[in-house]
Amino acid sequence: MLHTFTIRQIQQVIRFIKRWLPAKDEVRKPMKFARQSVAMIRREYQGMPLEEKNVSPNPLQQFEIWFEEAARIIKDDPNAMMLSTVDPDGRPASRTVLMKGFDDYGLTFYTNFESRKSVHISANPAVALTFYWPDLVRQVCIEGVAEKIPDAQSDAYFKSRPVSSRISALASPQSRELSSRAELEKRVKQIQNEYEGDEIPRPSFWGGFLVKPHRFEFWQGRVNRLHDRICYVKKEGGYWKISRLAP
Numbered sequence: 001m002l003h004t005f006t007i008r009q010i011q012q013v014i015r016f017i018k019r020w021l022p023a024k025d026e027v028r029k030p031m032k033f034a035r036q037s038v039a040m041i042r043r044e045y046q047g048m049p050l051e052e053k054n055v056s057p058n059p060l061q062q063f064e065i066w067f068e069e070a071a072r073i074i075k076d077d078p079n080a081m082m083l084s085t086v087d088p089d090g091r092p093a094s095r096t097v098l099m100k101g102f103d104d105y106g107l108t109f110y111t112n113f114e115s116r117k118s119v120h121i122s123a124n125p126a127v128a129l130t131f132y133w134p135d136l137v138r139q140v141c142i143e144g145v146a147e148k149i150p151d152a153q154s155d156a157y158f159k160s161r162p163v164s165s166r167i168s169a170l171a172s173p174q175s176r177e178l179s180s181r182a183e184l185e186k187r188v189k190q191i192q193n194e195y196e197g198d199e200i201p202r203p204s205f206w207g208g209f210l211v212k213p214h215r216f217e218f219w220q221g222r223v224n225r226l227h228d229r230i231c232y233v234k235k236e237g238g239y240w241k242i243s244r245l246a247p
């Protein structure tokens with residue numbers, strides 16, 4: 001037997017379906033949901049206390065303790081750090097790079113010496129580095145001065161990279177405009193043909209920078225946004241002054 005629906009029932013069904021379909025303007029503006037809800041993204045930080053009396057007197061040793069924990073817990077890129085530079089007109093710029101080493105002198109990363117960041121550094125070597133490890137609710141902010149590492153050290157690291165990465169370093173005129181992706185791939189092919197079977201040498205335009213720090217800040221997320229911040233500032237004679245900063 002056929003059931004006949006009233007107009008009212010049909011309207012109810014349409015209303016029900018509409019609730020599950022995106023509204024017209026939501027289709028046009030897929031960002032609408034993210035924009036409205038971004039302020040609602042919130043979590044409580046429950047980190048362990050960071051006390052002046054428990055930190056190392058040397059910030060690089062404290063960094064080593066935290067980095068070891070990060071490397072154990074963070075699955076991907078625990079060594080990723082935000083590198084901030086300043087252009088000759090005083091305008092800042094940031095991008096992610098990978099820390100590839102650290103010791104008592106500072107932290108090292110590798111890049112193209114003709115890139116935008118390197119142009120900034122040659123005009124003004126003052127840089128800032130920021131690590132954020134969300135799983136540990138920890139941040140480390142470092143300020144220092146960048147200088148090129150010795151060629152032999154860059155050579156040794158370049159040699160340790162996979163062949164494909166070495167070819168890419170040679171092929172990429174980092175930060176400069178390309179006409180297309182095809183142009184980049186063509187450059188890769190040319191280099192592959194040129195060095196077929198041969199050792200790929202480090203190009204002079206690629207190598208490492210050492211950031212020699214003069215300020216460190218270790219930030220540990222704590223409950224109710226009452227975070228711990230321990231700051232180290234390098235003083236005359238190489239002594240590190242330690243202080244607590246308000247969150």
Ligand SMILES: Cc1cc2nc3c(=O)[nH]c(=O)nc-3n(C[C@H](O)[C@H](O)[C@H](O)COP(=O)(O)O)c2cc1C
Binds near residue numbers: 098099115
């Ligand atoms: C996870 C991650 C790691 C990266 N590591 C490096 C790196 O070690 N060296 C580098 O030159 N660029 C690295 N990049 C690319 C840079 O962020 C940036 O796009 C590039 O260096 C050009 O920057 P510039 O034009 O400001 O010089 C990385 C990007 C990401 C997202």
